[in-house]
Amino acid sequence: MESNPYLAHLNGAQTNGSASSDPLNGFIQRKVTGAQVRKALDGNVNPFTKRPFSSKYKDILDRRKKLPVFQQMEGFLDMFQRSQFVVMEGETGSGKTTQIPQYAVYADLPHMRKKMIACTQPRRVAAMSVAKRVADEMDVQLGEEVGYSIRFEDATSPRTFLKYMTDGMLLREAMNDNMLSRYSTVILDEAHERTLATDILMGLLKDIAKRRPDLKIVVMSATLDAKKFQAYFLDAPLLKVPGRTFDVSTFYTPEPEADYLESAIRTVLMIHQAEDPGDILLFLTGEEEIEDACRKITIEAEQLQQSSNLFGPLVATPLYSSLPPQQQQRIFDPAPGPTRPNGPPGRKVVVSTNIAETSLTIDGIVYVVDPGFSKQKVYNPRIRVESLLVAPISRASANQRAGRAGRTRAGQCYRLYTEAAFVKDLEETTYPEILRCNLANVVLELKKLGVDDLVHFDYMDAPAPETVMRALELLNYLKAIDDEGNLTPLGAIMADFPLEPQLSKMLIVSPEFACSNEILSIAAMLSIPNPFLRPNSQRAEADAAKANFTHPEGDHLTLLNVYHAYKTNPDAQWCWQNYLSHRALLQADNVRTQLKRTMEKHDLDLISTQWGDKNYYVNIRKALACGFFMQVAHREGDKGSYLTIKDNQVVSLHPSSGLDNSPEWVLYNEFAFTKRNYIRTCTDIRAEWLLEFAPAYYNVASFPEGETKRALSRIIMKKSGRPTTAGDEKERKKKRRKDAA
């Protein structure tokens, strides 16, 4: 009966033109069978464009049918249609990322109801490349029926019904539509990575689902924690899809290694001498360590080659994110050939950070060397500091690393720790990000999403109450939330900027100081990686180039100078000559454009103080103080040592700072916690501004006894002895009105 075209109207399936020519004829939303989908896939007419399928489509379809996930289509359709939540467990190579959203399209028919299916990815490149692949598979134009949406680029149209996007992008959309009403199905892919955005989306979707029984939610994860996802989503059914990778044999060291770096290098050379051809991937923790290891491996491999003609050349290639893309590409170069006719073949070793664990895949890796460490972010709410520490990885991470050896053929993984350590000492999974970072932005986003009770929000893993408290405290001082914990109108605007709350606050107040154009540039420059290049061999030249931009009153002003100079000479050649990263500056310009649009959306004036006016830089520094008054340090004695306000941490200006006269009060962008405590990107400010713009925070009674408190008290005494001018009072009233608005 379902296939009877004359009864199609009863089934709710809409048809365009002749019913019999519609491949989706007889499809009932969420009552679709595997047989129906297979028939439509094998048909000659594309059900979504009504055009005949191309020959390329047929070729791709044959390959799709060989994916492990294809065997599970019926299973998926059944669960999807029966249950509001579905958890999928699929290893790499299962095809879940490309196929499951397509099966969902057939089951859900979003295009007939002006709805969309969203599939989130933690990374932009993945969202783009998967969307491209799926558009090809469905024989449609990318950006039409199938599209993607990432920051700075929206490749969708009104026809789009399947949209790949970053998880952060979907979260942004939710802030303006907290029922996600444009979507009939949301698929969260790579959920095991537990990014901040995915974690919040999970909580949000679980809540929306109660009010939207029509919304379907699919959560796709790697093997390890599927049970946890099932339990969280009300005992959702689980669909398991096998992966398609090759076997990897794992070896452990019999005894713990004292020096993992030395041991790693030894292992790489051992593999080179004793094992069959095949490339090596070595995981280390950071740039310096990687460059160091590459140098040592190169030297030792050369000695080896000179000592014996049994060994071929070994080329070490570094890989980390701050490496220019051109040099990153070198990891795809083939291994070197023999150095002489009939000599032994060469080998390649890629020495990489965690970037090769998830973000980048290198084909041809047969051997993985895993010392078991990575740099991980940790947050200390007590002193409000985020820092990077080298720490043992999790078992999930170790298995992911090992899997990198089995992508093209059977491989080997050398773990530089004991099997007992693997079983007993390593955590099962990496701590989710939400437990490891400052939550100021997350709390602001949740407030904007309409979540009032942050403590009882249904987190999959709830953050420490103290971390949430710190975030609420900061937002309250910034006037983003009121004393009752409600989002203020100011807070609502702040949440609209893709920035940390301190930055959005200074941006919003900047028109009052007639410097919003400049603060826009500074906010953009603070949102990009360090633009100053400093190659080891040309440090003096690089420092000299930087000195040309340095502003003695603050590193923020130096960044502004760099941006202005770049806009006058916006080319790669000029950047190169001035030891600046062109890539970073292009990015800054992109960010600035985006922030500017948000300013315009909220009718915030884009203005500057007259260049040459003695207050040009003063105004900028005042606006900075309005956002960063909680990140201030006071000089103690004359040794150039500083104490942070209230927390009393001993810190020094970072050596890269251009501040030359150790000012009494400095505001800082970042607290870097290494051998010593450093404050990085600092600007000279006046305590009078702090007292004026943040009186609640600078309530002297709340300060611990010490030089900072005495210095503040002296300033207050001095001020109270002299009546304020009528002009100042008028200014303050005007500001108060703006703040209230």
Next chain:
DNA sequence: GAGCACTGC
């Protein structure tokens, strides 16, 4: 006189 694990809006 030192640093930047990795993403994302």
